[in-house]
Amino acid sequence: MIKRASFLIIVISLALFFFGCSNLHKNRDVLYQTSTINALLEGVYDGDITFHTVKEHGDFGLGTFHALDGEMIALDGHFYQIKSDGRAYPVDASMKTPFAVVTFFEPDQTTSIDKQIDYKDLEGYLDSILPTENIFYAIRLKGTFSYIKARSVPKQNKPYPPLVEAAKHQKIFEFHDVKGIIVGFRLPQYMKGINVPGYHLHFITDDRKAGGHLLACTIKSVQVEIDYTNKFHMVLPEKDAFYNLDLTKDKHNQLDKIEK
Numbered sequence: 001m002i003k004r005a006s007f008l009i010i011v012i013s014l015a016l017f018f019f020g021c022s023n024l025h026k027n028r029d030v031l032y033q034t035s036t037i038n039a040l041l042e043g044v045y046d047g048d049i050t051f052h053t054v055k056e057h058g059d060f061g062l063g064t065f066h067a068l069d070g071e072m073i074a075l076d077g078h079f080y081q082i083k084s085d086g087r088a089y090p091v092d093a094s095m096k097t098p099f100a101v102v103t104f105f106e107p108d109q110t111t112s113i114d115k116q117i118d119y120k121d122l123e124g125y126l127d128s129i130l131p132t133e134n135i136f137y138a139i140r141l142k143g144t145f146s147y148i149k150a151r152s153v154p155k156q157n158k159p160y161p162p163l164v165e166a167a168k169h170q171k172i173f174e175f176h177d178v179k180g181i182i183v184g185f186r187l188p189q190y191m192k193g194i195n196v197p198g199y200h201l202h203f204i205t206d207d208r209k210a211g212g213h214l215l216a217c218t219i220k221s222v223q224v225e226i227d228y229t230n231k232f233h234m235v236l237p238e239k240d241a242f243y244n245l246d247l248t249k250d251k252h253n254q255l256d257k258i259e260k
C-alpha cells in the first residue's frame, strides 16, 4: 500500500514537473522591458529593477544602467556593462537598470550574409526576409565585421540631463576586421514612445571585452538568427520621477539623433 502511494506521488510530481516545463516554454517568446524609452529620453536614469529580476525574464537583450552608466548587452545568459572606456564588465545581479529589453533567445529563422554590406543595407536585407513588420524580433548576428562603430555614454549626475544632452558626451569606439556578436531587436513603428521602433542593436567582441551601442557597421560574413516574438511584458517605475513626467509628446526626432 505504501509502495503504491509513493508510486502515485512520483507520477503526480512528474506530471506537475512537465506541466511546469511546458508552461515555462510558452512564456519564453515574451519581450520584457522596464520603463519606456521616452522616460529615458526625459532623463529618468535611476535604476528601478535589479538584473536579478531582469535575468528571470530573458537571457538576451540590451539596455542601460543606473545613472546611464554604460550600455548593456546580454547573450547566452551573460550580462555585460560596456562603460564609457569601451570595455565590457560583467554585470552583478544586484545592479539596477532604468531601461532594459530582454527575451529568451530561441531562433525561428537562420540565414547568413557573406558580402560587404553596411548598416542601412543590413536593415533592408533583414526587412526583406521577415514575414511581417507587426511583431517583435530578437536578432543575433555572429561573425566577422570589416568595420564597427559603437558608442557608450558616461555615468550621469543629478539633476540628470535629458538623453540628447547626455549623448553629446558619448564616447565612440571603432573596430576593424573584428569578430563579434550583434544583439538587438526590430520593433514595429507602433512601439513609438514605448521602445525604439525599427532596429536597435548593440555589439560585443568575440572575447567579450569591448563593444557598445551600434552606430555603424560593415558586415563581412555573419550568421543571422532571428527569434519571432509575439508577447510583450512591460514594467513601469513606481516613482515620482516617472509619475510626474509629461509623456504625451512625440519624441521620435530626439530618438533619431541619439540612436544612429
Ligand code: ZN
Binding pocket: 062, 063, 071, 200, 201, 202, 213, 214
Ligand atoms: Zn542602445
